[in-house]
Amino acid sequence: MHAIRLHAFGPAENLTYERVPDPEPGPGQVRIAVRAAGVHLLDTALREGERGPAPALPVLPTVPGREVAGVVDAVGDGVAAEWVGRRVVAHLGFAPGGYAELAVVDAGRPHEIPDRLDFAEAVAMIGTGRTAMGIVRFAELGPESVAVIPAAAGGIGTLLTQYARHAGATVIGLxxxxxxxxxxxxxxxxxxxxxxxPDWPAxxxxxxxxxxxxxxxxxxxGDVAREAVALLGPGGRHLVFGWSGEGIRDGGPYLVEGVSEQVLGPAMLARAGGPDPLRTLELHALTEAAEGRLRPAVQRFPLAEAAAAHRALETRGTVGKVVLEP
Structure with a gap:
């Protein structure tokens, strides 16, 4: 198969398109013929050798990528043969391997893709979508709500805008x-x-x-967050889930005591509930898309152009979820 490999940490040009051996599913695993692979800002940090919120750096050489959608083409021991031929989407966790024509994952991770979603849209919902569904659990949105959404053209921002409007809120998209x-x-x-x-707050x-x-x-x-927080009235809430304007490797979020709340991590999982909180959020995201309430924005690149996709993401030259298609 073809895959994107990283042999040395560094710039986007270090991502190379190569032929590598096909992975084989082990016991309890399925293999997916990948039709779409998600690209995340964290991928760019890991490529540079900065782990950001990841638990560790990957062992080199590595095939990056943690979100895939495609068709199951093989199964390992202990997995029902009925899996073969199913359209599925899966988040690989922090295990790499997504930027490839084939990917292997434990059989408990994939979801069947709703009929109305294509592979790239499904990838957007399994990663970006699940995060958005976790974030909205911290806000009781309704007709009296006025929601300010910086980076509203991005993957998460697009979904937050749609969700808030569906709830009847007034949405200010930046x-x-x-x-x-x-x-x-x-x-x-x-x-x-x-x-x-300069006059956008006015x-x-x-x-x-x-x-x-x-x-x-x-x-x-950064400055956008500072100006946005200044628009809040008494009792307003500043829900923080990243600081892309400051760079994922440097700086940090803008926080105001008594107003700001960081919503990723354990707090989000606690609100999601269930025996597998991440899977709860994934199912919520896919259901919202299947029922037409959410429609992810997707920007597609050929798999062989992963380096270009990374450069575009790092320079804020993308709109929506960035996806590689073999």
Missing amino acids: AGGPEKVARVAANGASLAVDYTL QVRSRLGGRAATVVFDGVG
Whole structure:
């Protein structure tokens, strides 16, 4: 099979498209003929040799990638043969191996893909979607809510915008540049604003006509987060799930005591509940998409162009979830 391999930590150019041996499923595993593989900002940090929130750096050489969708083409001992031919999507956890034409995963991880989703959309929901469904558990959204969403053209921002609008909230979607702002408006935001303009907070205040924001969904940090938090009224909440504007390797989130709450990790899993909280969130995300309430934004690259996908992601030149297609 063909796969993307990383032999040395460093720039995107270190990702090479190579022919490697086909993986074989072991006992209790299935093999997926990959049709779409997700690319995450964390992948770019790991490629550089910075582990970020990952428990450890991968052992080199490695095939990066932790989210795949495709068709089961082989099973290991102890797995029902009925799996073969099913359209599935799976999150591999922190085990690498997704940027490839074939990937192996424990049989307890895959979900069948709803009919209305293609492979790339399913990948977006299994990773980005499950995170978004965890984040919304921290906010009681309704018609009285005013939600500010920085990076609203991104993968998570797109889904948060749709979810909040479906709940009846007023949504202020922030994005950088006219093209992304247009996408945010088309996605259903009540107001789409270019946060690269110095007067964007004044635009928001004027549009709200005296109303204050009730929640900020912040995956960006930095100056955008500071200005967004200043729009909150008494009792408003700043839900932090990243700081991409500061760089995943450096800096940190913008936090205000008594206002900000970091929502990833154990707190999110506790709210998800169930014997397998991550699977609970994955099922929620796939169900929302299957029923038409959520529609992920996807930007596709050929598998062989993984380096270009990484560069685009690092320079904020992407819209929605970045996906590689073999």
